[in-house]
Amino acid sequence: MAEPGGSKRIMRPGDEAPAGTPGTDEVVCPECEGAGELIGKPCIACNGTGMVNRRPENRESA
Numbered sequence: 001m002a003e004p005g006g007s008k009r010i011m012r013p014g015d016e017a018p019a020g021t022p023g024t025d026e027v028v029c030p031e032c033e034g035a036g037e038l039i040g041k042p043c044i045a046c047n048g049t050g051m052v053n054r055r056p057e058n059r060e061s062a
């Protein structure tokens, strides 16, 4: 694929870990849709971050 421009990457600030990184299962909050807040009040589902850690099950070796 040819990239016109050369040094121009499509990356968002803060997006260091690409989607699908093991351990970083973060998805956009379904409640606020990534807004971090609802109408008139902060989103409690994502704690105002706009992202939620989606984990199907607790698979951590404690």
Ligand SMILES: [Zn+2]
Residues within 6 Å of the ligand: 029, 030, 031, 032, 033, 034, 035, 036, 037, 043, 044, 045, 046, 047, 048, 049, 050, 051
């Ligand atoms: Zn939210």
